[in-house]
Amino acid sequence: MSIAQNIKDTLETINNGVSLVAVSKTKPSSAIEEAYAAGHRDFGENKVQELAAKYEELPKDINWHLIGHLQTNKVKYIAPFVHLIHAVDSEKLVKEIQKRAAQNNRSIHILLQVRIAQEETKFGMPYQEAGEMISNLNCDMYPNIKLDGLMGMATNISDQNQVKKEFTELHSFFKEQQNKFPALKTLSMGMSGDYKLAMECGSNMVRIGSAIFGARSYN
Numbered sequence: 631m632s633i634a635q636n637i638k639d640t641l642e643t644i645n646n647g648v649s650l651v652a653v654s655k656t657k658p659s660s661a662i663e664e665a666y667a668a669g670h671r672d673f674g675e676n677k678v679q680e681l682a683a684k685y686e687e688l689p690k691d692i693n694w695h696l697i698g699h700l701q702t703n704k705v706k707y708i709a710p711f712v713h714l715i716h717a718v719d720s721e722k723l724v725k726e727i728q729k730r731a732a733q734n735n736r737s738i739h740i741l742l743q744v745r746i747a748q749e750e751t752k753f754g755m756p757y758q759e760a761g762e763m764i765s766n767l768n769c770d771m772y773p774n775i776k777l778d779g780l781m782g783m784a785t786n787i788s789d790q791n792q793v794k795k796e797f798t799e800l801h802s803f804f805k806e807q808q809n810k811f812p813a814l815k816t817l818s819m820g821m822s823g824d825y826k827l828a829m830e831c832g833s834n835m836v837r838i839g840s841a842i843f844g845a846r847s848y849n
């Protein structure tokens with residue numbers, strides 16, 4: 631099956647109003663070019679170096695999403711061009727993004743990552759902290775940051791009830807915050823294995839890698 635066909639097939643399974651970020655991490659630029667030729671423009675990477683290298687090589691109308699954990703000292707490499715940073719999870723990082731966005735004379739769009747999984751190792755802010763950060767981001771403290779919404783990763787587990795519970799909780803929190811701050815519009819949840827459930831639970835942005843580009847040999 632070709633990448634172009636996989637993109638088409640995936641888009642057919644996605645609800646109206648849900649956007650697709652094609653996760654191209656570890657895959658060569660030629661794979662992205664195939665998806666690009668099929669008309670796709672939104673791609674996600676989880677490593678800054680890889681994202682910056684692919685940005686240099688590939689057409690400039692691609693919307694690049696950084697979906698992985700971002701270290702403060704690497705913000706500067708993507709600040710000039712990044713379309714959306716999905717996994718913002720600390721005040722320190724927010725401050726650095728503000729600084730680099732201002733230096734580049736632009737607004738940077740971000741999502742706050744909320745910790746919804748049971749696993750200890752997952753990044754993200756607890757709900758309460760995320761709530762406080764959302765309020766801060768809606769004051770005048772960060773004029774070059776545009777908070778678009780929230781992102782979450784469910785526990786990697788076969789128990790669909792657990793996954794559903796985590797997605798549903800994040801969706802309720804998102805709705806609550808959206809009532810206070812109507813500019814919030816994006817809820818990024820769902821990967822190859824759980825995006826259908828995520829959409830049922832209210833996701834409007836899915837991040838799909840292996841179902842489009844095939845299995846990865848490393849992460």
Ligand SMILES: *Cc1c(COP(=O)(O)O)cnc(C)c1O
Nearest residue numbers: 653676697821822837838839840
């Ligand atoms: C790798 C990755 C994905 C895509 O995973 P697949 O299972 O290949 O669809 C989605 N989100 C994040 C944050 C990732 O790191």
